[in-house]
Amino acid sequence: MARDAALFEYLLRQADSALVLGHRLSEWCGHAPMLEEELALANMGLDLIGQARLFYAYAGEHDAEGRDEDQLAYLRDAPAWRNLLLCEQPNGDFAATMLRQFFFASYAEPLYRDLSGSADPRLAEIAAKAEKEMRYHRRHAGDWVLRLGDGTEESHRRLAAALQELWPFTGEMFEADHVEQDLSARGIVVDPARLKAAWRDGVGETLRQARLDLPPATWMQSGGRSGRHSEYLGHMLAGMQFLPRAYPGASW
Numbered sequence: 001m002a003r004d005a006a007l008f009e010y011l012l013r014q015a016d017s018a019l020v021l022g023h024r025l026s027e028w029c030g031h032a033p034m035l036e037e038e039l040a041l042a043n044m045g046l047d048l049i050g051q052a053r054l055f056y057a058y059a060g061e062h063d064a065e066g067r068d069e070d071q072l073a074y075l076r077d078a079p080a081w082r083n084l085l086l087c088e089q090p091n092g093d094f095a096a097t098m099l100r101q102f103f104f105a106s107y108a109e110p111l112y113r114d115l116s117g118s119a120d121p122r123l124a125e126i127a128a129k130a131e132k133e134m135r136y137h138r139r140h141a142g143d144w145v146l147r148l149g150d151g152t153e154e155s156h157r158r159l160a161a162a163l164q165e166l167w168p169f170t171g172e173m174f175e176a177d178h179v180e181q182d183l184s185a186r187g188i189v190v191d192p193a194r195l196k197a198a199w200r201d202g203v204g205e206t207l208r209q210a211r212l213d214l215p216p217a218t219w220m221q222s223g224g225r226s227g228r229h230s231e232y233l234g235h236m237l238a239g240m241q242f243l244p245r246a247y248p249g250a251s252w
Helices: 005-028 036-059 069-075 095-116 121-149 153-169 176-184 193-210 230-242 243-244
Strands: none
Touching: 005 036, 005 095, 005 176, 005 230, 036 069, 036 095, 036 121, 069 243, 095 121, 095 153, 095 193, 121 153, 121 193, 176 193, 230 243
């Protein structure tokens, strides 16, 4: 199979975002506010890590260096990661975690729905599976956004603070560069800018019901897709990658 550099880059972006966000959710194990949510957060994290494995495995087939999924996940330093900045933001409190998940899932569900019609059969297959999982994530996180926003004075205050903190990281989801442009021209992926209006409408309606307004148009953070990350990613990778780096070649 001929290697496709643009497809490799795109698959890496999807895999990195899924793994980083999945790892963030795993950090709630033992700390969630109730047992049911402990299980829900763990299951959503597993969904994302499973998606990351599928994307990494396929990316490895197009990697000029011939790396497998473990090498791609555990042996790259922060500047080589291509995840969305939103995904690496700290968990914060429960309201911040749920709003972050709602923002991402509301973007990923329609993205994967469109990708399920990709001209690349393997990508379409991965996306079709991921779409179903992200539909649940969107509904679950959206329900919590409503409950917290329209709940107590304290829960509303925390959700409002999370909105101000996370909103500047949402614009990056809809950016397109030469990678998306190349693959879109070949019918392999969709232009993410096409998803923005529907995302804003859906997110805005949920926030309205939660007694919150969409923040005004403002400057958005960017750079994760090109390897420019916040300080949080390096700290996260130091823990996540410790074992494979400490014991090179180790296997189960």
